[in-house]
Amino acid sequence: MSNNDYEFVKWFRSAAPYIHAHRGKTVVLQFEGDLIDSKEFFHLVHDIALLNSLGIRLVIVFGARPQIEKLQQQKNIQSHIVSGLRLTDEASITCVKEAVGAVRIQIEALLSMGLPNSPMEDAQVKVTSGNFITAKPIGVIDGVDLVLTGEVRRVDTETMIRKLDNNEIVLLSPIGYSPTGEVFNLRATEVAMKVAISLGADKLLYFMSGEGLKDEEGEDIHQLTQQEAGTMIECSNLADSAHLQLSCGIRACNEGVKRIHFLQQGQEGSLLLELFSRDGVGTLLSAASFDQIRTATIDDIGGILELIEPLEQEGILLRRSREKIEADIEAYTVLVRDGTVIACGALHIEEDNKYAELACFAVDINYQESGKGEELFLKIEEQAIKKGVEKLFVLTTQTAHWFLERGFIEGEIDDLPVSKQALYNYQRNSKVLIETLV
Numbered sequence: 001m002s003n004n005d006y007e008f009v010k011w012f013r014s015a016a017p018y019i020h021a022h023r024g025k026t027v028v029l030q031f032e033g034d035l036i037d038s039k040e041f042f043h044l045v046h047d048i049a050l051l052n053s054l055g056i057r058l059v060i061v062f063g064a065r066p067q068i069e070k071l072q073q074q075k076n077i078q079s080h081i082v083s084g085l086r087l088t089d090e091a092s093i094t095c096v097k098e099a100v101g102a103v104r105i106q107i108e109a110l111l112s113m114g115l116p117n118s119p120m121e122d123a124q125v126k127v128t129s130g131n132f133i134t135a136k137p138i139g140v141i142d143g144v145d146l147v148l149t150g151e152v153r154r155v156d157t158e159t160m161i162r163k164l165d166n167n168e169i170v171l172l173s174p175i176g177y178s179p180t181g182e183v184f185n186l187r188a189t190e191v192a193m194k195v196a197i198s199l200g201a202d203k204l205l206y207f208m209s210g211e212g213l214k215d216e217e218g219e220d221i222h223q224l225t226q227q228e229a230g231t232m233i234e235c236s237n238l239a240d241s242a243h244l245q246l247s248c249g250i251r252a253c254n255e256g257v258k259r260i261h262f263l264q265q266g267q268e269g270s271l272l273l274e275l276f277s278r279d280g281v282g283t284l285l286s287a288a289s290f291d292q293i294r295t296a297t298i299d300d301i302g303g304i305l306e307l308i309e310p311l312e313q314e315g316i317l318l319r320r321s322r323e324k325i326e327a328d329i330e331a332y333t334v335l336v337r338d339g340t341v342i343a344c345g346a347l348h349i350e351e352d353n354k355y356a357e358l359a360c361f362a363v364d365i366n367y368q369e370s371g372k373g374e375e376l377f378l379k380i381e382e383q384a385i386k387k388g389v390e391k392l393f394v395l396t397t398q399t400a401h402w403f404l405e406r407g408f409i410e411g412e413i414d415d416l417p418v419s420k421q422a423l424y425n426y427q428r429n430s431k432v433l434i435e436t437l438v
């Protein structure tokens, strides 16, 4: 087997858990018109077809802003913005219909491809569009009637679910229809949010124009809580489209959509990386739990001791003195609920930064088996990755399988860093489990 073959097999296996996890899940995906005109779009459509063939239930909502503006310019139609909203009059709505229709046909055509020797060979994707969205006028804002600029009034989830059950991709435009027979111009971002909420979607995925979500240092943000996202909306200078996507994401999260992903446009393959790799490439906004995960302070020492003492007595965890925990307190991360430490874990990074040990990892017995261990572990793992740690190891007597199920493999004492080998307690005979992070 060549190295390439080996890498391929390794990669394919690593994607398997995500393939299983996403099958049968409902994902609402939204992008704007500028993505449709980019080179990346052709590949994105192939990736969408692949997701469909893997049994993911897909709703796609497209915007067509640049296409509409281009037509308005050609026809010398002025566009008016009122309080951040675009006014759609009778003349503009003809451009909206024309541009949206053309984009819809373009997407349907790409999804219908089936050329041999292409990723679309034998794909046979079924796409459905229709009057799924009932709209109503936004009305008069600041004294100005926005005429045919509308908002979502109702989503026909029943029909949509039937189509998804039939493995069809539902393709939605930024257009809605009213019971009076009028056509309204909607914001695709809001349509996606409303559809995700109405369907109770598992994921809502926004492609962002511009540079994606960054922190103050300009670094990509991988995870956001609702609270952090709320602060970002208030404090940072987001572009209008990003601002709208983030606020719609928060609303979707508040109304039960578990995971909202924000992906930066312009990175080919980002959709697959986001869904089928451990770290993804975008920003994940997930429902805030009322638990807080943070670095421990000396005030947490009492809580940590209370949590771990029974486990030390049973011999599950190694004994640690109060002084030792105090000296290492910055290595500890705690999960706190209503001021009580309900889980803890320490990340001890070796001097060369290559290895780190996950130690003193425990969840209060009253809170076990509810995903708290997983939540805390992911946070500590993220810290290790950020610090450039290559291998994360853990020594355990009774919890080997928990770690094996999370990507660790069993190793030997010789696989540990030399400093740790010297301290290995042969009497305790812990199993060595190692996770490769890079």
Ligand SMILES: CC(C)(COP(=O)(O)OP(=O)(O)OC[C@H]1O[C@@H](n2cnc3c(N)ncnc32)[C@H](O)[C@@H]1OP(=O)(O)O)[C@@H](O)C(=O)NCCC(=O)NCCS
Pocket (backbone or CB within 6 Å): 311, 316, 317, 358, 359, 360, 361, 362, 363, 364, 367, 368, 369, 370, 371, 372, 373, 374, 375, 394, 395, 396, 397, 398, 399, 400, 401, 402
């Ligand atoms: C290991 C531990 C941290 C897991 O925390 P948790 O919050 O209960 O874990 P989660 O809710 O995220 O995961 C629950 C899953 O892990 C499984 N699990 C729990 N303990 C396990 C163990 N010892 N071995 C294998 N699997 C285990 C559960 O059966 C459950 O599986 P399921 O989802 O298929 O039903 C917790 O059991 C604990 O504190 N153990 C004692 C301390 C310890 O052994 N620490 C590790 C050495 S440092």
